[in-house]
Amino acid sequence: MFGPIFLAMHIPDGFVNVPVGLVGWALMIVFVGVALRQTGRQLGERQIPLMGVLAAFIFAAQMINFPVAGGTSGHLLGGALAAILLGPWAAVLVMTSVIAVQGLLFQDGGLLAMGFNTINMGILTAFVGYAVYSVVRKALGGTPTASIVGAAAAAWVTVEAAATATSLELAISGTSALDVALPAMVGVHAVIGLGEALVTAGAVAFVQQTRPDLMPHAQASASSTRGTGWIAAGLVLALAVAFASPLASSHPDGLERVAEDKAFMDEAEDAPYSILPDYTVPGIDNETVTTIAAGVIGVLIVAAVGYGAARVSQREHSPQA
């Protein structure tokens, strides 16, 4: 049912270490808590049936596949599509439900790893996807074609963002070497992202043509504050990634060179070194903590900005609601 391409994104247990896994869970709890409140206020008593059925929709939509070449097939991941059709907070909730069910019932993605799986494929995709879609759509004049181009761009960027985040988390856990895994993951997903872009654009084009009233900007075009809020959120998030990645990638490089020279010389006397998990070796520790801290701070800033933007739009909408 799930191809290897699909599995490449769902981190199983054993690949993130316990501290990284717990940080992921903490971030997930914060975001899902806010998402529950946001969608609850917006949808009221419709929240449970609507979010539940739409989560099942994403799960089912991931089963629509198309032949690529040589017996392989591609399929939708759906993070960007959910963000475009439902808005970022509802998308967080829907994608979290999908990943929770995949992890709990199908062992597709781990339990300890569920926090970061949700962040990579649900939370990051929701905010980055929504921000890219809004910026591109607005920049191209807000026409139906602009929406389709925006959807394609958003889908491609979200797949790349998720791949980057996955390689960072694995590297921080010490289960993958960043300077090899990051280019490989980003490279492979640049191609997978093209499939995601085409399918997402196709889906948005279809909905726009048959039920234009359902496109989110059809209802929310009145409040421009909301859009700018998400754009700011996306920018901050991009900045966070930009700051975090050189921090993480420059270091192992240097470390490995040093360690390679050293390991051969000091092998006999260095017995305790070899049994220490690599990424807790004194000296790296600091760097790891800094990287995590940078990531956490970045994401928390996004949360704050996002929440603020949502509050502003809430106030604007309250007279009608």
Add this chain to the structure above:
Amino acid sequence: MSDSLSQRYQPGSSPLHRLDPRVKLVVTLILVLGITLTPAQAWPAYPLLWALVASIAALGGIGAGRLARLGSVALPFALAAATLLFTTPGDPAAHVLGLTITHEGIARFAAVVLKSWLAVQAALLLSLTTHPTDLLWALSSLRVPTVLVQILSFMIRYLDTLRDEVDRLNRARASRSASVPGHKSGGNVVWRATVAGHMAGSLFLRSLERSERVYAAMQARGYRGEMRVLAAPPLTPRAVLWGAVPVIALGLIEALAALWWHR
């Protein structure tokens, strides 16, 4: 319909099936945590952990071989950790394609793969012997927000329905794109991906309309925004005692592993 959602769950009446789902959920989480925490080079711990998982499985009437096979679903992901083979500094063991594989690299890679394989088997114990409904009920009694649990329960309820919808969309596509054997058909990849996109869009509209019908039907039956659920039965000391056994065993294995590690 190809396979049902409850495909993983195997109905039964074994002691493991009858164990309180809250206890099962907590013990599973502890097992996964413990397996992940095992020091990488404490090799004797791994067969012991496997024996622990396999003996719990035996209580649930699940063969160790079958569990091991099901547990290997996550192994393709090991490709991501394969970089460790080359990048871990240490004793060279072999040269492949101009890259040096080190003994230390092999050890670290093997530890990651073993941990992952064991953790997936531990998680399988839960999903093979617990009905999804019981699992959700256990989640809500562990303080997962009720709204989220209700959303999950709706999702699970409609999974098979929407999967049938996907089957119908697939059948429709197959009938539209009939091909003569030996002749190229069906356009290029871009066209095929766009068709898949249209199908996803169509599925979205059908799902949205279905959710509106569901909501209307719920309102007609007096739904006012809160779900009624039966009160959770109290946790029996017996169930807790059963749950404590594997946790103590895990603690002993981890203690041994820590000793071995410092040897």
